[in-house]
Amino acid sequence: MEYTYEMCPFCTSEVKIPADWPAMCPRCGNKILPCSTCYDDLPGWKPCNWTENKGCWRFPKEKEGNKDALHTLDGKETKK
Ligand SMILES: [Zn+2]
Numbered sequence: 001m002e003y004t005y006e007m008c009p010f011c012t013s014e015v016k017i018p019a020d021w022p023a024m025c026p027r028c029g030n031k032i033l034p035c036s037t038c039y040d041d042l043p044g045w046k047p048c049n050w051t052e053n054k055g056c057w058r059f060p061k062e063k064e065g066n067k068d069a070l071h072t073l074d075g076k077e078t079k080k
């Protein structure tokens with residue numbers, strides 16, 4: 001599994017999270033997207049277009065009712 005380092009926008013700590021899916025901040029419990037990997041220069045990828053309301057094209061914000069599915073740092077899916 002690949003990891004990336006992201007700055008948590010909620011508690012501003014730098015945390016290591018899986019590069020391929022959103023994860024929960026180990027410090028504050030908020031959801032962090034691995035958006036630094038959105039800028040990897042891969043074929044067919046477009047730049048991250050993250051907005052607070054919509055998320056970004058790789059990790060669109062979940063629709064209502066489906067928003068509590070998160071992954072822990074080891075990749076297991078959890079429900080709040
Ligand atoms: Zn945090």
Ligand SMILES: [Zn+2]
Pocket residue numbers: 033034035036038048049050056057058059
């Ligand atoms: Zn992104």
